[in-house]
Amino acid sequence: MPEAQPVIASEFAASFKGFMDTVIAQAPREESFFVKVLREHFGDDDLSDFPIVGENFRMADHPNLHLAMQEYLEAPGHEHTLHGVEVPNEHMGMRLATFTQEHVEAWQRPRKVPVEYVNVPLEDDRTLACVTRGLYLVHDDGRPMAVLLQGPSMSRWGPKIVQIEVMAAERAAAEDFLRTIRAAMHARNVYRGHVISLELGEGGVAVKFHRLPTITRDGIILPKNVIERIERHAIGFTRVEAKLRSARRHMKRGLLLHGPPGTGKTLTAMHLASQMSNRTIILITGSAMGLIEEACHMARLLQPATIILEDIDLIAEERTQQNTGTNALLFELLNQMDGLSEDADVLFLLTTNRPEILEPALASRPGRIDQAILVPLPDADCRRRLIMLYSEGMTVRLRDLDGLISKTEGVSAAFIRELMRKAALFAADEGGPDDGIVVEDRHINDALHELVVEGGELTKQLLGASGGFGSRRRESCG
Structure with missing residues (x-):
């Protein structure tokens, strides 16, 4: 009987693979x-x-x-x-x-x-x-x-x-x-005709819809000439668009609202947005500042459109601060603004608390920002109107309204709003559960003390009242 030959593993594997390949090749294939x-x-x-x-x-x-x-x-x-x-x-x-x-x-x-x-x-x-x-x-x-x-x-x-x-x-x-x-x-x-914002989601840019409150002209307490200039540059263009185009006037424009914190720049921007219902509104804040290119692309497609960039100073700081990331975003904004055609009906609405540190190219060069408007601290007449506005929904019995107006010189609209809310809280604590809120002078004084004295400088800064309660001239609110 002949002696069995040893089996080499590699030869067996190669032989078995050839066998399986033949079986697979000869097997009937089902059509895809x-x-x-x-x-x-x-x-x-x-x-x-x-x-x-x-x-x-x-x-x-x-x-x-x-x-x-x-x-x-x-x-x-x-x-x-x-x-x-x-x-x-x-x-x-x-x-x-x-x-x-x-x-x-x-x-x-x-x-x-x-x-x-x-x-x-x-x-x-x-x-x-x-x-x-x-x-x-x-x-x-x-x-x-x-x-x-x-x-x-x-x-x-x-x-x-x-x-x-x-x-x-x-x-x-x-x-x-x-x-x-x-x-x-x-x-x-x-997205056309709606209020949207962009956010960077997992792997891509997502679009979020917003429902803004309707803010009427009565809800904006500013000097008359200031609000008229703002509305003329933003809303006025839309009203006479056909005439402007026939006269070959360019529609692309930039509006910068600047002023101390709490004076109503954001509220004014929201007022403009609510009054321009035929436009697409694109909101850019915070981390979305890095999506300026995407926002401008959408504005170009969805015009008439308005791009609202709040606190633009956060990306438009002076190059002397050597903030590379900030400057990259600034240059991107400038490039995108320049890249839009002159007849594109796109409004750039920017807000800032610190206009003095804005990049000069953004603040002054034609074709980028063509109007900068100061949103000032409220004068005496405006403070009176603000107190009336934030008194709605409760009973206010003040024997010394003029004294309150004098005390609050130099504060912002945001401060007066919080003052009236704090006074309402003090008044509500005194009444029964079914009683209405009745605000009197003592509630106002308690609220002022808590905000100005006990709250310290930080609270005043947060509410736009860090300038103190001194005397200064302001535009008339009449």
């Missing part, structure tokens, strides 16, 4: 679902000659793309079937070309799954269910097209953009489709 439906849809077994054209959009455009697709698909002469899709390694994204590949292992193929949607927040707490991933098989008056839509990836590492790819018999047909979609996205943009 998407290869099958695409062949049927286009009426052609060879899909390799059909051009594919793609386009990417910002993450915030997901609802706009969804609505544009909806409008297109509902148009007369258009028919479609929508398939949900899933692919291996989803975080790497999908390509429509992979749906046409026949000789691919089953585990690598795109799979048909239920259509997935994600709720995207809209204004007034509404939501819009948008397709997350879907393959549309479209007939446009008999012409077949395949459209792959991908929303922002739900995976942490996936692409945070919106992608669309179009396969058609002719490249021109795919490009025409994309032009139609872009036009519909612009026309049906969900």
